[in-house]
Amino acid sequence: MNQHDLLNVRHASLNEAKTAMTNMLEKRPSNYSLDAQLYNDPHMFRIDMEEVFQKEWLFVGMTSEIPKKGDYITVEIGQNPVLILRDGEGNVNAFHNTCRHRGSILCTEHRGKVANLVCPYHQWTYDLKGNLLFAGTEMNKDFDMKQHGLKSAFCKTGGGFIFVCLGETEPTDEFDDFLVTLDEYMEPYDVENTKLAVESTMYERANWKLVLENNRECYHCSGSHPELLHTLLEWDDTEDPRATQDFLEHYAQQSNQWDAEGIPHKLKSFGEVQRNRIVRMPLKKSTKVMTIDGTAASTKMLGRIKNPELGSMRILHLPNSWNHMQSDHFIAFRVLPVSAQETIVTTKWFVHKDAVEGIDYETDTLRKVWDATNEQDKVLGERNQLGINSIGYQPGPYSETYEFGVINFLDWYSSTVQKNLNTK
CATH class of the missing domain: 3.90.380.10 (Naphthalene 1,2-dioxygenase Alpha Subunit; Chain A, domain 1)
Structure with missing residues (x-):
């Protein structure tokens, strides 16, 4: 099987998993735990990452962790390294922690402080707003520095909490309230x-x-x-x-x-x-x-x-x-x-x-x-x-008195995944 065929198989398998997940979520009793595959299947997990963790607002840290200009923290959201830092105007910004040259990680430490962001691979350099400042003298004369700034992620703060969203569009919900x-x-x-x-x-x-x-x-x-x-x-x-x-x-x-x-x-x-x-x-x-x-x-x-x-x-x-x-x-x-x-x-x-x-x-x-x-x-x-993981597992009932918070969580999870799958 060549690489193209392999990709087609993987794509088909993912689509089948999405169909199966939708069916499971549509049919589930809201006061019962989920089917086993939703807790242990790698294909279902990939959908969780794509439809929840790459599209919804996520908590990443507190503003007091980056109190001054150039302070940063990094976080791994699945396979997506993210950089959160404070710029010269005091704003908190989030960027994909990957260089626009050949994709190397920019900041390798969990937290730190920088004057500018310098890629350790080939020294491409960005300012605290993600603009490319230096790409070496080896790039051709038609190279446009303005088109190669860091890719940003949606970032909002409230009460000292920092949230990021990796989606292509910002979620439209009650989040600002x-x-x-x-x-x-x-x-x-x-x-x-x-x-x-x-x-x-x-x-x-x-x-x-x-x-x-x-x-x-x-x-x-x-x-x-x-x-x-x-x-x-x-x-x-x-x-x-x-x-x-x-x-x-x-x-x-x-x-x-x-x-x-x-x-x-x-x-x-x-x-x-x-x-x-x-x-x-x-x-x-x-x-x-x-x-x-x-x-x-x-x-x-x-x-x-x-x-x-x-x-x-x-x-x-x-x-x-x-x-x-x-x-x-x-x-x-x-x-x-x-x-x-x-x-x-x-x-x-x-x-x-x-x-x-x-x-x-x-x-x-x-x-x-x-x-x-x-x-x-x-x-x-x-x-x-x-x-x-046992073959003997089947979904069991939640107590609506003691476990209503779990029911609320899974209702949110189910509706969110279905909404995001249906908006492609």
């Missing part, structure tokens, strides 16, 4: 005056959807997360059907204090199936933040915050991020698929920019709860994947 609300709800934290204290990267042998499903319910928490439950209350919001009267009274007392300080807290959701949601929830009584004993993690509170019992403001962004904003630090989580059964989960802890490690905070105290929780979730996700 979400960004406006992020600005409002994140204002007390003054993200620009925070800094990254520590981060972890965890490799999980599970499909990315299983990672998200696990996050979207706390049905498993009592049996798996003793460290987390020292401080966390399991309810999703005040409308949670499991919420007790004691919890509602605790919320009312805390929210009165938040109102007095001008701290936003009411549930805001965007999209028919809550693709994006923000809500502030109290932690357990007499606890301040998500540490093992519930005491402060840093002596310096964030932004204009004065009340140490600010609970946790939970921010969800599908398909790849959840977050916990607290009085003295916040935690940002990012999920990026690697293959049909591999996922990278990155966790970042941020503190006030003037906080000094060893004096104002200890990294072990910051990360102990979520290091333990992430490892426990990794075990759960990998066991889940192994079970789904």
Whole structure:
């Protein structure tokens, strides 16, 4: 079989996979887990990457990670290396991290600072806006430098969060409304005056959807997360059907204090199936933040915050991020698929920019709860994947009381994939 025939076979196989995926998603009961192929098949995974991770808004990092001109971070979205950097006017821009000469990676480090972007292969040089400045003297006289700037990606910020979209067109949805609300709800934290204290990267042998499903319910928490439950209350919001009267009274007392300080807290959701949601929830009584004993993690509170019992403001962004904003630090989580059964989960802890490690905070105290929780979730996700790979697996029912967040996620996933497949 020659290369042309092989490409035709691969193209046919992908089209067959798209047809099969559409049929599975159209026929699935919304309160049941997905067919096994949607969790473990490489063809289905490729469609996930093309129709979700290459077309939808993705969380990549926080603006305080690149506070000054020339600061950058890099991220791998499947096989697409992306560069996010701050230009001379303070704007945050995103580019495909590939040289316009012969495609070499430009920035090879996870984060850094540059005056200009210089390709390490042949020294083609770009400014911080992606314009080509130097291509050597070897190019012919007709070579047009203006036509060979870096390829940009859509990039937006809100409340200190950075989002990129790799699609050819910008998604038209409620995303801008979400960004406006992020600005409002994140204002007390003054993200620009925070800094990254520590981060972890965890490799999980599970499909990315299983990672998200696990996050979207706390049905498993009592049996798996003793460290987390020292401080966390399991309810999703005040409308949670499991919420007790004691919890509602605790919320009312805390929210009165938040109102007095001008701290936003009411549930805001965007999209028919809550693709994006923000809500502030109290932690357990007499606890301040998500540490093992519930005491402060840093002596310096964030932004204009004065009340140490600010609970946790939970921010969800599908398909790849959840977050916990607290009085003295916040935690940002990012999920990026690697293959049909591999996922990278990155966790970042941020503190006030003037906080000094060893004096104002200890990294072990910051990360102990979520290091333990992430490892426990990794075990759960990998066991889940192994079970789904079995020929004995068939989709099972979700609890509409305890797992409504999972149902919402898969409703969003299903409608998004079908919409994007049908708009070609």
